[in-house]
Amino acid sequence: MRAARLTIIALSLGLVACSGGEKAPEEKAPESLVVLSHDSFDFPDELLSEFKEKTGVEVKIQQVGDGGELANRLVLTKDAPLGDVVYGLDNTVSYRLAGQKIIGETSVASPNKDLDFAGEPGLIPIDQGDVCINADKKWFSENNVEIPKTFEDLLKPEYSDKLVAMNPASSTPGMAFMLATIEHFGEDGWVDYWKKLKANGLKVTNGWSDAFSVDYSAGEGKGPFPMMVSYGSSPAYSVNEEKTESSTVALSETCYRQVEYAGVIAGTKNEKAASSFIEFLLTPKVQEAISKVTYMHPTNPEAKAPEDLTKFGPLADTVTTVPAEKIAQNAETWLRTWQSDVIG
Structure with a gap:
């Protein structure tokens, strides 16, 4: 009899839980991305807020020293990546990643194929300079x-x-x-x-x-x-x-000539959001903001560099x-x- 009463009570509680008085499921926390960058990447907070408003994704920038240190860190942590996206690898250090499956594939289109890094098609050119x-x-x-x-x-x-x-x-x-x-x-x-x-x-x-x-x-x-x-x-x-x-x-x-790239870090669980952030980096508005911060020239031809940069720091006509x-x-x-x- 005691077992029967317990069964009835349990069924009753189950009915109550399934009735209109049940608790609504908790709202899923906003998805977040960690972007690894060199220590000169001072990304404007208002643009991070804009990206979050558009996508619901919060972006956290984690600076990792110079571009060379950034490349080394990616190699050392390839089995346990520290982030979802990397920005700031350039054409002088990206060779350290070649063939190691550190950078994942992406659907993001390159804004300038001439600036692509051979051997790592997942690296997308974001800015350039000398x-x-x-x-x-x-x-x-x-x-x-x-x-x-x-x-x-x-x-x-x-x-x-x-x-x-x-x-x-x-x-x-x-x-x-x-x-x-x-x-x-x-x-x-x-x-x-x-x-x-x-x-x-x-x-x-x-x-x-x-x-x-x-x-x-x-x-x-x-x-x-x-x-x-x-x-x-x-x-x-x-x-x-x-x-x-x-x-x-x-x-x-x-x-x-120096070209800086962004890429989706292989193994991220947020591949779609990571690709969306790289696409965001390539929009004219963001390209122009990056140019003001880094004093590098945009790779998107629709974006314009600041007037001071165009006049006093143009890309050299002849480079090695x-x-x-x-x-x-x-x-x-x-x-x-x-x-x-x-x-x-």
Whole structure:
């Protein structure tokens, strides 16, 4: 009898639970995405809010050092990815991911096929710019020294102890500059060129920020070096209040074209939302916002770069580039050679 009563009670409770007094199912929490990026990606909060309003997806930006560090982190965590999307890998470091199935396939169309990275079709070009030697025009004017123009000029005695470059193993601008010298001087000449640069007082830092904040005379630290490896767009950052002149100049004959990519990280459970975010990055409005933040040029031809960037930091007419396949085949050897023969 006791068992029967318990059965009746349980059935009664079940009927109550199924009646109009049942609790409504809890609302599903908004889907979220983690975007891994380099530490220069200061994405506007209002655009993240706009994306959430359109899709219901909250985006969290997780900065992971320089572009080289970002690539290394993706490789080290490929079996347990830290995010859903990556932004900021460029054509100097993306070779580290080639063939490792770190970047997933995507339906997002490239805005410019000429900028695609061979070997990783899932990487979508988001912005582009140049890495060039930058010079402090004020320093050269005050010291009555002519600003150099070419790679070869940098070896002249008057430019001794005047240039700061970055370690190509830890810095994407540093890697771009090394690749530029390899392309310009060839396999047989680039190491000798670096040795001569070093003998002429070249300083090497680990990263761009170190050089700009400490060593460069036109940088935050007002240091003793009037030239540094930087970006072709940097002079747009040094424009006077009247918008008539920049205090720095990029040496256009030393430029290497840099392209930054975004991709869906393989293994994400939010593949559709991840692809939607990359499509969002390619819209003209967002492309223009990224250009203002990063001082890089849009890849979407419908987007416009800021006026200062167009006027004082345009893309160079002549640049050096090294094919992705060649970088993938030789990069590690080049880096070891640079470390042993240049740094010692």
